[in-house]
Amino acid sequence: MAEQPIELIRLEGEGNSVILRLTGREKLHDEAAADVLAGEFLVETPFVRGSFRTWVHPDELEQWQEALDALDAGQDVEWREGKRGAEMFIERDAAEERAQVTIRDTSMSLTSVTVTVPLADGWFDEAYERLDRAWEFWSPAER
Incomplete structure (x- = not known):
């Protein structure tokens, strides 16, 4: 992984933020398991602040690409729905x-939080x- 964490997702403004920071590459469970990117969701508003550890699989990066495309086209998106x-x-x-x-955690804390942020075209x-930058951690053969 790079020397510094990579922010895969950064939505912020008006005192609110939602960030998905990737902090390293890991193997889950056993040696035969595929690598994943470890990270954490960070949510901050003037009212609430929290973080949630997570792992991002290569197929989820592909799904994030699709979600970005849909969002850019003006659609609402769901990412990682029904997954761990x-x-x-x-x-x-x-x-x-x-x-x-x-952001909704349906597996551990059973908590969700909704944050409003600006979403300008430059975003x-x-x-x-x-x-x-996140894709740089998987070789083309693994994508």
Whole structure:
């Protein structure tokens, strides 16, 4: 992994933020298991602050790419729904250039939090760049 963590997802503004920071590459369970990227969701508002450890699999990076494409097209998205770990839902209000982002932990704490953040067009370029940096940790043969 790079010397510093990579932020795969960074939605922030108006005092609120939702970040998915990738901190390293790990093997889960046993030596035969595929590598995953370890990380944590960080959510902060003036009212609530929390973090949730998670692991991101290569297929979830592909799904994040699809979610970004849909979000850029003005659609609401669900990422990691029904999977192990935290789920993320983004409801876009294109007229206001804002989004409601919900992080839901259905496996451990059974907690969810919804944060409203600005979602300007320039955010998408940065989001795709963040995704490209995350992909650098898997060789093309593994993608």
